[in-house]
Every structure is written in structure tokens, then in C-alpha cells.
Amino acid sequence: MRISDLDYDLPDELVAQEPLAKRDASRMLLLDVAADEVEDRLFTELPGLLPPSLFVFNDTRVFPARLLGHKTTGGRVELLLLRKTGGAPDRWLAMGRSSKGLRAGMELMLCEGQLTARVFRALDHGQLEVDLQGEGEVDALIEQVGEVPLPPYIRREAAEADRRRYQTVYARKSGAVAAPTAGLHFTKSTLSALEGAGHETAYVTLHVGPGTFRPVQVDSLDEHEMHEEAYEVSEATVAAIARARDEGRPVVAVGTTVVRTLESSVDAEGNPVAGFDTTRLFIRPPCRFHVVDHLVTNFHLPRSTLLALVMAFAGVDLTRRAYSEAAERRYRFYSYGDAMLIRGGAR
DSSP states (O other), X not given: OBGGGGOOOOOGGGBOOSOOSSGGGOEEEEEETTTTEEEEEEGGGGGGSSSSOEEEEEOEEEOOOEEEEXXXXXXXXXXXXXXXXXXXXXXXXXXXXXXXOOOTTOXXXXXXXXXXXXXXXXXXXXXXXXXXXXXXXXXXXXXXXXBOOOOTTSOSOOOTTHHHHSSOTTOOEEEESSOOGGGGGOOHHHHHHHHHTTOEEEEEEEOOOGGGGOOOOSSBGGGOOOOOEEEEEOHHHHHHHHHHHHHTOOEEEESHHHHHHHHHSBOTTSOBOOEEEEEOOOOOSSOOOSSOSEEEXXXXXXXXXXXXXXXXXXXXXXHHHHHHHHHHTXXXXXXXXXXXXXXXXXX
16 A cells, blocks of 8 residues: 555645534544445434444543743753653653754753753654653642643644543543544543443553654555554453453444554454553554454544554545545544544454
């Protein structure tokens, strides 16, 4: 597959810049793979569009990982925290950006002096290891003074409301720098409606990294190197999937991160295995899916690995047609945009 296969045209005004007033007020495009059809639906219709199923959600929590400040010499600095490295109590791996670069030993004043950072080591691709300090517990200070790291296609500064809206209602485990956006449509009422319609729920964790926004920059997808992300699959979720299979219930992945988690976790027989691990799995056509039967997702960037995953699941031609029709019908795209339900896939 070539990079040009992931191109499509999208008017700028269809990139959603704000969330809707209500999470579940989104439109939803239904792709029926078996029927090769595309239909307009509403997200609130979701519980009735599938037989009693097992919905699997990603319960990662976005933390306010964006820290703004300046060097001691006055130059502006931006850090995007990724994860603790374990090398020291408050040593973090971060993406760093400044006008003249950042070097080991530099001192940085962040968040109006409430945090300071010393660059421990400069790495490749703009990454750094930094030691953070502050008046108090560092993790708590990050929660208080950090900014929500909105995606680059949202062309505004993060607002206080984004702390709530760029987060799923079931987020529990902190560690993501980007939201699993398919889950942003769900409300407590939606989850209750799923239960009332006979569906069951389970959870995995995949801490979404900044690489989710990185476009494919090689001509052949086989040459693209995926970013690494940490995930966890619990014994309870593995048992729920086994029970669903025994009962003939389809497995519904809520988001591409759930697909990558479940498909990364399988053993040689295609059964998910509980535990912690990391994945660099790049799902692209052609692909056989071992666990997932249906997919709830958002609309994704052109030339992105997420779009390649959707094409692998729904089929290249149907995905192209769906995206073209979504643009013609003025759907809202990307993180704060509308939803898509892919019923049936490449099993």
C-alpha cells in the first residue's frame, strides 16, 4: 500500500474546533461492510444498531502534559511530557521545543515559575529527559498548572472546559497525551442505554502517545516505523471476551486504540492474553483481525496510520466512499468531530 492511498480532500471548515454542547449529540456514519452500504445515523442510536455485544473501552486518562515557560536566558520553551523514565523520581521523557534548541544542563522555568526543569539529556527527534522540581509534589503540580495537549489541528489554545471535554467519562488511568476520541461521545446515559439493550462492557488501557498525530512520511507503508505505546489487558477483560465468544456476542472496539491493544495482545491461537506490554503494531491492508468484530471510531487524518487501520477493517474502497460522503454531508471531522460505526470487518 502506498502513502497516496491514504489521501482524501477535506475542507478546513469541517475540522471540528470545539466539542458539541452535548457529548452524545454527534452524528454517526454507519458503514455496513457486508451490505457495502453507508447510512446517516445519530450516535444515540448506537445501542440498537448491533445485537447484544461486548463493548470494549480504553480507560486511559489524558493528563495536562503541556508545560509552557522560558529558559533562564529568556527564550520561550514548550515541553510535552510523555512518561516518567524511572531514572530519577521526577525524571520525564518529553518532547521539547524552543527557538534555539535545548541542551543538557539547561534550566527551564515553567508555568510561571511553579515548576522548574533541568535538561538531563537531549535525545533524537526532539526528545529530552528532564528533571522536574517544584514547591510540592510534582505530579500534583503538573495536574494543577499543566495545559491539556490539544491536537495540532485544533487551532486555538486549550480552555478550562477542555480538561473535562477532552477526556472520556470513564477515564481512570493517567498517562495519555491524546484522548481515545471515539470514547468522547459516550455519556453515563449512553452506557446505561447499552446495558439496557443487553450489551456488556469491558476495559483495556493504552496510553495514547503523540505519535498518533504523526503522518506517514514514507512512500510505502511497509517502511513506516510505528511509535511505541504501553498497554494493559486485565484478566477480567480476557474472561469477558472468552465469555462473549462462547455466547456468540460480537466484540465491539470503541476506538482504534482498543483495536491495537486487543490485536497486539493475542497469542498464536488468536486469543487475547492478560498483562502489561508495549506495542508498535501497524495495522494496514490486508489484515486479519482476531478479536474485533465491529468498530466505533472517529474520522481520521489523511496519511495517518489510524486511517490505514480503518481501511484494513472496513475495506479500502468502502472507507474511501464513506469519507467522501461524510465530507459531502458536512460531517464534523477529527477529535471533537462526529462518529462512525463500522458494522462487520475483516475477520
